[in-house]
Amino acid sequence: MNITDLTVHELQEKLKNKELTVTEITEAYCNRIEEKEKDIDSFNTTYLDEARNQAKEIQEKINNGEIIGDYAGIPIGIKDNICVKGTRTTCSSKMLENFIAPYSATVAEKLNAENIITLGKTNMDEFAMGTSTENSAFKITKNPWDLTRVPGGSSGGSAAAVAANLVPWALGSDTGGSIRQPASLCGIVGLKPTYGLVSRYGLIAYASSLDQIGVLTKDVRDSAKLLTLIAGKDEKDSTSEDKGNINYEDCLKNDVKGLKIALPKEFFGEGLDKEVKDKLYEAAEIYKKLGAEVEEISVDIEKYVLATYYIIADAEASSNLGRFDGIRYGHRTNEYSNIEEIFKKSRSEGFGDEVKRRIIFGTYVLSSGYYDAYYKKAQKLRTYISNEFNKAFEKYDIILMPTSPTTAFKIGEKSGDPMQLYLADIDTVSVNVAGLPGISIPCGVDSKGLPVGMQLIGNKFQEETILNAAYTFEQEYKFREKYKPQAINKSKILI
Ligand code: GLN
Numbered sequence: 001m002n003i004t005d006l007t008v009h010e011l012q013e014k015l016k017n018k019e020l021t022v023t024e025i026t027e028a029y030c031n032r033i034e035e036k037e038k039d040i041d042s043f044n045t046t047y048l049d050e051a052r053n054q055a056k057e058i059q060e061k062i063n064n065g066e067i068i069g070d071y072a073g074i075p076i077g078i079k080d081n082i083c084v085k086g087t088r089t090t091c092s093s094k095m096l097e098n099f100i101a102p103y104s105a106t107v108a109e110k111l112n113a114e115n116i117i118t119l120g121k122t123n124m125d126e127f128a129m130g131t132s133t134e135n136s137a138f139k140i141t142k143n144p145w146d147l148t149r150v151p152g153g154s155s156g157g158s159a160a161a162v163a164a165n166l167v168p169w170a171l172g173s174d175t176g177g178s179i180r181q182p183a184s185l186c187g188i189v190g191l192k193p194t195y196g197l198v199s200r201y202g203l204i205a206y207a208s209s210l211d212q213i214g215v216l217t218k219d220v221r222d223s224a225k226l227l228t229l230i231a232g233k234d235e236k237d238s239t240s241e242d243k244g245n246i247n248y249e250d251c252l253k254n255d256v257k258g259l260k261i262a263l264p265k266e267f268f269g270e271g272l273d274k275e276v277k278d279k280l281y282e283a284a285e286i287y288k289k290l291g292a293e294v295e296e297i298s299v300d301i302e303k304y305v306l307a308t309y310y311i312i313a314d315a316e317a318s319s320n321l322g323r324f325d326g327i328r329y330g331h332r333t334n335e336y337s338n339i340e341e342i343f344k345k346s347r348s349e350g351f352g353d354e355v356k357r358r359i360i361f362g363t364y365v366l367s368s369g370y371y372d373a374y375y376k377k378a379q380k381l382r383t384y385i386s387n388e389f390n391k392a393f394e395k396y397d398i399i400l401m402p403t404s405p406t407t408a409f410k411i412g413e414k415s416g417d418p419m420q421l422y423l424a425d426i427d428t429v430s431v432n433v434a435g436l437p438g439i440s441i442p443c444g445v446d447s448k449g450l451p452v453g454m455q456l457i458g459n460k461f462q463e464e465t466i467l468n469a470a471y472t473f474e475q476e477y478k479f480r481e482k483y484k485p486q487a488i489n490k491s492k493i494l495i
Pocket of ligand 1: 173176
């Protein structure tokens, strides 16, 4: 048995049957990280010694009958923009290179309460701005399916770590696709919950009206499990909502008979890679065979979504990142003669190019004289986009569309041209603009052997509908049994 190949629910089974111990599981992951992390570069910081010690303590408690939680001793990776008390939390930025979080995000508290073990903080695009993880100030994470390609972004470290079996699952954040898109490019499952379902307290903000913490897992059951653990109203986040205690595993029925699925034709047109399109149509046929009703519809938003998203996201970012000035938060320059210079030099040294570009752009669209022309118009379009989705959900349960217009691209292929990278977000951003839940699951590989992702979007708080649809497809298609990321398994060191 290869321990690191197992899903969390499989690990739980083996723990329950006493086929495995917590120490064995942690040891297997720590060893795998020690062997493979240098090929993938998915972590900014690892906590392997701490993890090994924690595992021993948990195992002792289990042996003494003290802990009975189902998740005690399960390891996890956490994106480096989520505060975990005592850990370095850098947002992959020089600005926060030495920041040790003095408190934990609510999601991290919840995992801690279950005795889940944090193995490390995962690499990302700086302040979650990007689509390839190439914007990290520290390292470029590699795609485990092909080490010369990007893992997607901005939660690229989390996605690559899960795909390479360095962690069984991970947390990420998704402002415009940063969970779904890297999940798609790395051949795993990525779920972005409805805005408000999961507390954002302790998530370092990029664009507060779009940001959402979510999960990256090997399969849909694990997604449902991790969502169950982190969802819920939090007094510390006034935008979080109380939906009661839902166990999302209960909705996994393996049945989509009568489910109404819409394919928005605008997202299947120009710009979509032919092989990706073919895989999605094949997936739609599988849904039909399983008893779902699939129809092509028009959701006329495609031409507006990127402009709307980038205006709103950058406007909010320019405001959120104002606090990193070398005084209140973040890197402080060494030499300065007055306070103005502290601000200027600290921010110039601390932020990377993409972050600066967005702060400048965001400041511009909010400035007097341009506010009405850009920001206000974007807000109107936001309402229009939501309304278009609402219309679709009057008749359909789910929208099926690509997660990404292409499979994983080469490292360096788009990094010189920000517009090319923004275009790669075309399929994911509207979900955040409208506050909807979306999941990406693998639905095949292209002729290069790279995974293709399918995105299922639901109406607000309809996580159960998309999880069940994703699960039903997964049970039929069996992606994980058919395909494995060969590059990492073949890479230099053998397991
Ligand atoms: N790629 C998008 C951006 O750069 C989305 C990022 C995200 O979801 N954090 O804004």
